[in-house]
Amino acid sequence: MFRLSQFVRELLEPGSQRKPGVPPGPVVIWNLIRRCNLLCKHCYSISADTNFKGELNTEEALTVLNDLKQFKVPALILSGGEPLMRPDIHQLGMAAKELGIYTGLSTNGTLINESNIDEIAAAGYDYVGISLDGLRDTHDAFRRKEGAFDDSLHAVKLCLDAGIKVGLRFTITAGNSHELTDLVQLSEDLGVDKFYLSHLNYAGRGNKNRGDDAFHRTTRDAVDMLIEQAIKDHENGFMRDFVTGNNDADGVYLYQWALKNFPDRAEHLREHLIAWGGNQSGRYISNIDNLGNVHPDTFWWEHTLGNVREKPFSEIWSQSDDQLLSEFRMQPRPLKGRCGVCQQRDICGGNTRVRAFQLYKDAWEEDPACYLTDDEIGVDPSMYSERINMEAMG
Ligand SMILES: C[S@@+](CC[C@H](N)C(=O)[O-])C[C@H]1O[C@@H](n2cnc3c(N)ncnc32)[C@H](O)[C@@H]1O
Numbered sequence: 352m353f354r355l356s357q358f359v360r361e362l363l364e365p366g367s368q369r370k371p372g373v374p375p376g377p378v379v380i381w382n383l384i385r386r387c388n389l390l391c392k393h394c395y396s397i398s399a400d401t402n403f404k405g406e407l408n409t410e411e412a413l414t415v416l417n418d419l420k421q422f423k424v425p426a427l428i429l430s431g432g433e434p435l436m437r438p439d440i441h442q443l444g445m446a447a448k449e450l451g452i453y454t455g456l457s458t459n460g461t462l463i464n465e466s467n468i469d470e471i472a473a474a475g476y477d478y479v480g481i482s483l484d485g486l487r488d489t490h491d492a493f494r495r496k497e498g499a500f501d502d503s504l505h506a507v508k509l510c511l512d513a514g515i516k517v518g519l520r521f522t523i524t525a526g527n528s529h530e531l532t533d534l535v536q537l538s539e540d541l542g543v544d545k546f547y548l549s550h551l552n553y554a555g556r557g558n559k560n561r562g563d564d565a566f567h568r569t570t571r572d573a574v575d576m577l578i579e580q581a582i583k584d585h586e587n588g589f590m591r592d593f594v595t596g597n598n599d600a601d602g603v604y605l606y607q608w609a610l611k612n613f614p615d616r617a618e619h620l621r622e623h624l625i626a627w628g629g630n631q632s633g634r635y636i637s638n639i640d641n642l643g644n645v646h647p648d649t650f651w652w653e654h655t656l657g658n659v660r661e662k663p664f665s666e667i668w669s670q671s672d673d674q675l676l677s678e679f680r681m682q683p684r685p686l687k688g689r690c691g692v693c694q695q696r697d698i699c700g701g702n703t704r705v706r707a708f709q710l711y712k713d714a715w716e717e718d719p720a721c722y723l724t725d726d727e728i729g730v731d732p733s734m735y736s737e738r739i740n741m742e743a744m745g
């Protein structure tokens with residue numbers, strides 16, 4: 352996750368933001384249920400409106416929570432499927448909060464209404480993230496349900512009225528990028544102070560439909576727009592947070608932007624970006640799926656490290672001899688291709704490995720969604736194309 356606004360603030364006012372540090376434990380994204388009332392085109396969890404057998408029960412989930420607390424997990428995101436379809440969701444949310452863990456709820460929002468908003472507010476989530484992937488028609492087509500946009504928008508308003516911190520989440524593809532600016536404006540009009548731009552990841556239906564991914568040019572325009580908005584917010588004293596996910600090249604892109612616009616401060620920014628370190632899958636980002644399987648992150652369901660029914664999460668995460676996990680934790684990671692020769696990989700950490708895996712069946716190949724030019728990453732095409740040619744010959 353890239354906290355774009357924070358880095359922009361540091362660029363505009365050096366010394367105003369703390370340098371990113373090492374967290375005490377991994378953030379856990381927990382897909383507690385796979386059932387969902389929607390059937391989105393890009394869904395990495397391949398959710399559908401049906402019961403999935405073998406999910407963790409309340410007691411098992413509470414045992415996991417205690418282990419997460421002892422393992423110093425700083426933040427937990429309760430997700431799905433649609434987490435509000437799980438009857439014990441708020442019991443688990445409240446238990447996590449009582450343990451002192453920062454707890455977010457990740458929801459499509461369509462099931463939030465007048466009858467359950469008080470319960471959601473009482474659970475005390477630190478943050479409720481609601482997905483909106485476009486304006487009405489685009490969102491409904493993306494989420495494959497007519498009326499989904501209106502229901503989610505209503506949910507945003509109900510949460511804000513109830514004093515809950517809300518964030519909008521927008522997954523960008525070629526089919527909805529033209530409405531990103533409208534969504535940013537909508538978030539401002541609503542008074543939502545967190546906007547999360549999620550780049551498409553190649554997992555589940557998102558992998559099947561990866562042909563819908565945004566073009567590199569489109570991604571560059573989108574990030575340019577967010578940088579401009581973050582600057583405008585800073586000038587207007589509006590403390591809105593723009594955060595991006597699933598494309599750590601955003602950090603390198605911001606550095607390139609700084610070189611052009613604030614050359615005397617670019618190296619200072621770079622130090623902060625290196626301290627952030629880019630992609631943290633398998634390091635400070637982890638995932639537990641609905642069946643209790645532990646993965647290096649939410650998009651790696653094809654790679655399981657263990658199951659919390661057999662071993663505590665803490666043990667799986669700290670004592671695994673899994674090869675992929677140890678490679679994720681290498682400094683630097685064993686990157687290949689264009690990523691392997693990139694001069695900026697200390698910022699992005701090699702970006703999102705699952706896309707490389709889905710394309711090349713090798714987790715360490717280059718990330719196809721890196722949208723930076725060869726000049727921007729300090730490489731000559733012969734540095735990576737030669738290797739590919741030699742491999743083809745051999
Ligand atoms: C799997 S959903 C679960 C929570 C809830 N059902 C929702 O849609 O918000 C969590 C978030 O991941 C996003 N997402 C799903 N598949 C994705 C993919 N392939 N790439 C990037 N983001 C994805 C969704 O848009 C949503 O914001």
Ligand code: SF4
Binds near residue numbers: 390394398399494
């Ligand atoms: S992205 Fe969320 S709302 Fe859409 S199908 Fe997946 S779990 Fe359901």
